[in-house]
Amino acid sequence: MNGAQDLGGQMGFGPIERDDGLNFHARWEERAFAVTLAMGATGAWTLDASRFARESLPPAEYLSASYYEIWAKGLEKLVVTHGLVTDEELKQGKVLVGPQQVKRVLKAEDVADVLAKGAAVDRPEHQPARYRVGDRVRTRRMHPEHHTRLPRYARDAVGSVEVVHGVHVFPDSNAHRQGERPAWLYGVTFKGRDIWGPDSDPALSLRLDLWEPYLDLA
Amino acid sequence: MSGHDHDHDHSDLSEIELRVRALETLLSEKGYIDPPALDALIETYETKIGPKNGARVVVKAWTDPEYRDRLLNDATAAIAELGFTGRQGEHMVAVENTGTTHNMVVCTLCSCYPWTVLGLPPVWYKSAPYRSRAVRDPRGVLEEFGVKLPEGKVIKVWDSTAEIRYLVIPERPPGTGDWDEERLAGLVTRDSMIGTGLAIDPRGKEPVA
Numbered sequence: 001m002n003g004a005q006d007l008g009g010q011m012g013f014g015p016i017e018r019d020d021g022l023n024f025h026a027r028w029e030e031r032a033f034a035v036t037l038a039m040g041a042t043g044a045w046t047l048d049a050s051r052f053a054r055e056s057l058p059p060a061e062y063l064s065a066s067y068y069e070i071w072a073k074g075l076e077k078l079v080v081t082h083g084l085v086t087d088e089e090l091k092q093g094k095v096l097v098g099p100q101q102v103k104r105v106l107k108a109e110d111v112a113d114v115l116a117k118g119a120a121v122d123r124p125e126h127q128p129a130r131y132r133v134g135d136r137v138r139t140r141r142m143h144p145e146h147h148t149r150l151p152r153y154a155r156d157a158v159g160s161v162e163v164v165h166g167v168h169v170f171p172d173s174n175a176h177r178q179g180e181r182p183a184w185l186y187g188v189t190f191k192g193r194d195i196w197g198p199d200s201d202p203a204l205s206l207r208l209d210l211w212e213p214y215l216d217l218a
Numbered sequence: 219m220s221g222h223d224h225d226h227d228h229s230d231l232s233e234i235e236l237r238v239r240a241l242e243t244l245l246s247e248k249g250y251i252d253p254p255a256l257d258a259l260i261e262t263y264e265t266k267i268g269p270k271n272g273a274r275v276v277v278k279a280w281t282d283p284e285y286r287d288r289l290l291n292d293a294t295a296a297i298a299e300l301g302f303t304g305r306q307g308e309h310m311v312a313v314e315n316t317g318t319t320h321n322m323v324v325c326t327l328c329s330c331y332p333w334t335v336l337g338l339p340p341v342w343y344k345s346a347p348y349r350s351r352a353v354r355d356p357r358g359v360l361e362e363f364g365v366k367l368p369e370g371k372v373i374k375v376w377d378s379t380a381e382i383r384y385l386v387i388p389e390r391p392p393g394t395g396d397w398d399e400e401r402l403a404g405l406v407t408r409d410s411m412i413g414t415g416l417a418i419d420p421r422g423k424e425p426v427a
Binding site: 005006007008009010011013014015016017018019021023024025026027028030031032033034035037038039042051054055063067069072075076079084085089090093094095099102105106107108110111112114115116117118119120121122149150151153154165168169171185187189195196200201203204205206207208209210211 | 232234235237238239240241242243244245247248249250251252254255256257258259260262263264267303304305306307308309324326327328329334337338340341342344345346347348349350351352353354355356357359362363370371372373374375376377378379380381382408
């Protein structure tokens with residue numbers, strides 16, 4: 001979706017504020033981080049769904065919130081839309097109805113193993129890749145309201161396939177309970193000038209990882 | 219852990235603190251989360267997983283040509299050799315800075331970052347100023363970080379749009395040929411592995427250009 005999260009190429013945000021490098025700047029940030037990870041571990045939704053929950057915050061809210069505030073608000077949305085918590089419970093801050101069944105509850109003693117295992121998103125290849133290294137491809141002109149990982153700045157642009165990664169879970173469907181629909185994923189390189197026009201740094205190139213449904217032969 | 223004041227009076231809490239606290243309480247009372255697991259998650263990223271991991275990978279690549287080849291060929295496996303695997307590092311790619319090309323990593327759409335080797339991303343990495351400008355004006359961004367690249371050096375910006383995570387292998391500073399791994403690791407900054415910095419040049423304690 002064309003939400004506030006799609007920041008590449010936007011202007012006017014000012015200088016980059018360097019910081020002390022600490023992970024967290026308040027205790028609530030630690031908790032927001034950990035609650036989000038622990039709820040992710042229940043398997044009630046996908047990582048793509050949690051990204052969509054965050055990016056669908058109203059733009060003014062997204063841009064004025066700190067990052068863990070975005071996570072906390074995204075998580076509130078997820079627990080309600082997945083029926084784990086009711087709006088009224090959030091409002092009152094207390095349990096009013098019984099819990100739903102979740103696939104698993106992350107225990108402290110399993111944290112190290114679960115983190116070390118991760119969740120790979122590569123999947124078996126059921127059909128050959130449409131594109132090969134060196135192919136010129138054009139990204140689609142599209143403005144879906146659903147989750148997508150093709151940023152606006154790279155739409156309707158021509159680049160070259162630099163690597164074929166394999167078949168990966170497709171976020172556009174996986175974010176919306178429409179299944180993983182695994183698709184070929186390519187590393188595509190664009191010249192800065194083909195993205196930003198003639199004023200761009202001639203020595204700039206951009207590399208994005210893009211799924212087959214985003215691409216056509218140029 | 220991080221020395222924050224944990225004993226605020228309830229009335230001092232900001233709206234977001236209250237919301238997060240209420241959410242945690244609710245989810246815990248409903249049995250979806252186990253609070254000790256939250257402590258373990260926080261402790262892991264505060265004490266165990268961070269840029270020291272990445273520095274070990276970089277130093278090994280600098281000092282062991284066969285490891286460097288394995289790393290550039292299959293970074294996930296090569297990084298796993300050092301014991302770093304898992305969440306937000308399931309599909310790793312290492313990109314090497316050279317005399318002619320500088321690599322820099324961003325996630326314009328959210329905050330994707332190679333957790334297994336760098337830990338959690340710094341605030342600026344997740345911020346609108348960095349995410350918006352890194353892809354359009356990386357040279358300007360680098361200058362803000364105190365790095366002036368030679369004119370004409372190719373800049374390649376990697377936008378982490380999928381689940382592939384990128385680790386930049388900075389150039390090894392000159393004059394470090396006889397240094398041991400531990401000493402070399404002290405030159406490898408977090409920013410140098412994102413590509414917003416360079417490894418520290420021990421001759422001037424300045425980053426090398």
